[in-house]
Amino acid sequence: MGPELNNVILLADSYKISHHLQYPPGTTRVYSYFESRGGKYDKTVFFGLQYILKKWLVGQVLNQQMIDEAEIILNRHFKGAKLFNREGWEYILHEHKGRLPLRIRAAPEGSVLPTKNVLFSVENTDPKVPWLTNYVETVLVQTWYPTTVATGSYFQKLKIAEYLSETAESMDKLPIMLHDFGYRGSSSVESAGIGGLAHLVNFEGSDTLAALFTAEKYYGENNAAFSVPATEHSTMTSWGRDGESAAVRYIMDKVPTGPISIVSDSYDIFNMVEHIMGEELKEKIESRDGVLIVRPDSGEPSEMVLKTLNLIGEKFGYTVNSLGYRVLPPYISVVQGDGICYESLEKILKVMKENRWSAENLCFGSGGALLQKMDRDTQKCAYKCSYVEVDGKGIDVFKDPVTDHKKKSKKGRLVLIKQDGEFQTVREEETTQEDEMFLVFENGELVKDWSLSEVRARAWSRKSKD
Ligand code: AOY
DSSP: OOOOSOOGGGSSOGGGGGGGGTSOTTEEEEEEEEEEOOOSSSEEEOOOHHHHIIIIISSOOOOHHHHHHHHHHHHHHTTTOOOOOHHHHHHHHHHSTTOOOEEEEEOOTTOEEETTSEEEEEEESSTTOTTHHHHTHHHHHTTHHHHHHHHHHHHHHHHHHHHHHHHOSOOTTGGGSEEEOOTTTSSSHHHHHHHHHHHTTTOSBBSOTHHHHHHHHHHOOSOOOBOOOBOOHHHHHTTOGGGHHHHHHHHHHHSOBSOEEEEOOSSOHHHIIIIIIIIITHHHHHHSBSOEEEEOOSSOHHHHHHHHHHHHHHHHOOEEOTTSOEEOOTTEEEEEOSSOSHHHHHHHHHHHHHTTBOGGGEEEEESHHHHTSOOTTTTTEEEEEEEEEETTEEEEOOOOOTTOGGGOOOOSSEEEEEETTEEEEEEGGGOOSOOSSEEEEETTEEOOOOOHHHHHHHHTSOSTTO
16 A cells, blocks of 8 residues: 555645745745635535545644655655755644644635635744645635535525425425435545535435535534435336336335335336326325325426426326415325436426426435536635735735736735625725634634534525525
């Protein structure tokens, strides 16, 4: 076995190794900040920094062996060029007992902020290590992923809430209406844990078990998500093409109470719903103590949901609620888990409403689009230096490329304030208001430890201002 990736010196892009050589002589402080510069959604749900701090940066993260090992690896990597900052790392090891002399302030996790606001700031607390602030950019900017997942999931929740409030008598189903199907489509078990947890900031339904462990270990929540029994194609098709009806009957007997989801498109979903469920097994479904959830899994999603609801309605009937929308009997409903993203989810809800079906008849499943179909540009997350001190003098710094002024960065030391109930970022000297950012990390210590329940409550405490 080669070296393990637990070495804080190696949690950075290679070019960071050379940056200690490049700051102006006399530099004693570098101050940088992280923001979402805009993107698909006009607000961002800030989440996941705490995972990264606990996983990689809290406590004694440096020892002599790491420094020695990094020097060998990096001298080879740079083909003999002697760039490695042994002196700097040994200073941190000896003067700070291997704890990083950094101060990080951050918006409370679960905050829903307009884009272009500071989300966290980082500065060195020891004037001898100004290079450290941006050395940790690489690992800290990975906050983009849980933040972007939480943001997409949040906006899907808003959309579902809008339709529920217009077409259903109760909002009770909202927390389980977007179920995470994304474990297999994630780039790794670890990513599934992080992204799956970010979805759970907004919802309680998930098949991504990795998220449960990440929730427990990093956000103090030991029962973060729920699921229910469901079939997959193998358990249906093992009965053979002519065995689909027997499969449903058998599975209903094996799971006699509570919800059971049945994937119904193995051969012909129309035959399944109309003849197998709607005729052969009709009484069995009507008298079952629990809800049978029909799952289309192919075809154009809005068309499939509508056709499935219409067929079920014809066979099992429906009631009309006080808002004028059709509601299926309590023992049957639909889950659409194929092709779900923000756009298709909205279309499905719209088509349902146009056809007088209440949103409460449906749950959504989402996998690839929920946890994987996004990148750092989706919410344009970036970490930029905005202030330095050189020879005892504070200097505002920023970038503003002539080739893309949207990439302009902020200047100075930043404060997050609330103005008329909305977040705003200003320079420290422009306000007397208190910073909404909390000190979360100082000199290797985690100063603030948010629980998932606090994060969830904060993310959904909105409504007044949306
Ligand atoms: N799960 C609700 C519970 C979960 C799933 C997971 C990929 C479920 C399906 C369902 O009803 O149908 C990963 C595909 C489906």
